[in-house]
Amino acid sequence: MAIISRKNKRQDVALSTGALLRAYEKMFLIRVAEEKIAALYLKNKIMSFVHFYIGQEAVAVGVADSIGLKDKMLGNHRSHGHYLAKGGDLKRMVCELLGKEGGLAKGKGGSMHMVDRSVNFVGSTPILGSVVPLSCGVAFEQKYNKRKSVTVAFLGDGAFEEGVIYETINLAGLFKLPLLIVVENNLYSVNSPLKDRRAEGHNVAKIVRGFGAKYIKADGKNYRDVRVKAGKMVAYLRKGNGPGVLECFTHRHMAHSAPIFDESSRKEDVLEKRLQQDSIKRLRSELRRAGVSEKKLASIESEKIRYADESIAFAFAAPYPKPETLYTNVFAR
Template structure:
């Protein structure tokens, strides 16, 4: 248990360390595209990824650095992608919101809200059609969960009992609109999901243990052929919607001190220390991770841009 939790902690810390380095770089005007930071939500990506096998497929959204890294993505390829470099996972042409790396079965992400949901349905359909044992997971936010295509997808996935897990990362906001401004009184995700014949579970997205426990229960369920399923993880994004700033003006429910008290990384750190791992060991591990991330960012900064002749290759418009 000890070793599993430490491994999860390292992954969560790696994601946050990467985001913090990216944030510093962004603030120096070195990243010329939108970046949506995942800081605060790490327990969701890592908890879900830890319930999957390598051959399971994952799709993400506009806030997918954490999803990609949790699935085993390559840090250098990600950093290069963010900086538009040729060695990026999409050869520098996708940027933060079009991450794809089939070598780790991270099969795509799009900035169009819920855009990957029907795509994930197609991937899951293929798995079922060819009687493969793997499953497909797609991440979406609470705002994306309000898009009509999610319900069309649940209907089809329910009809064909597809091995599809939708993970709704409910961070309470869509940009600056809280749930209460967007949903009718009595809105109930569980009732909606179950109405399509899908299984629903809700997890504390600030608690790695709870996420991995529920994600594992659902992935077992999907492998049994009774899918689809939805896992709603209630969590907090620490930064503003799309920049490394801390705008507290609209945060009533999840004020900074609430977020800090419930932070998933701080929580797992406390648990590890309680289980007998020394503060010194953890601090050393953290330092090593930060130094590794710094090297990867330096690599990306020095890496070449795509050649001019390749300007119109790999484009689908």
């Protein structure tokens, strides 16, 4: 567990090298697993609609490292990273992508429906802003039953344009619910840049603060920055102050819902810039500067690659659900 100094108000201190190394391991696994999944997707080996998280890993891991097992998390269509960061099981995740019986949702959900109650990953739903009122309800239960835990909802900058978000920030503020809304602003909604979607003078910070909620902006390409600011936000939530919005500016390295895309649609985050600012590359350099050997990092990386390969092989070998399960689970008992 990383430690943030309470005394020192500077934000970039007191994350131990060990903590950074553990974060690197998680981020690297998410990256390498998705790269392998992308390769399979291009060969039509995965018949589940996939939205890749590659490029945004620092956000999921930075936020997940700021909360505990009892805290709850919900995600969206792009939630492989969120789920794995929360401590999820890669084997069961790939099983779900392949529609296997042993998948997280027994093959009924697919890539857009990550769920695993054992790690308090409550669910992910791809109707963008929907996750926010649902998460508000999860936070409502936490307050109703006087729990100390918080709820985190992940969504993108496109989703943040849906009206229900504003309704919910007000509602969560009214009831002072421990709801952390993490906006991953990757600058695009599918291929539409922010400038085509937002009025001149549009200001997320002012909108959120206008509801009396807390707003913090973070560099979503920088693990340390996300981790520190998410930590501050979670501490604020635990005091019962009401909801907060953490907006993390990041880059999505792939297309909205496919591995490859037309680079000409990217204006600001061109390939060179994306690679240069890549969170994993930056964290790796930081670890090297902190004295972690190249050999140590290479050994972690090859272990994660091996584990991703093993998980994918496991999922391919796993059985499909029986046809009659089409009819099960419409209702709970």
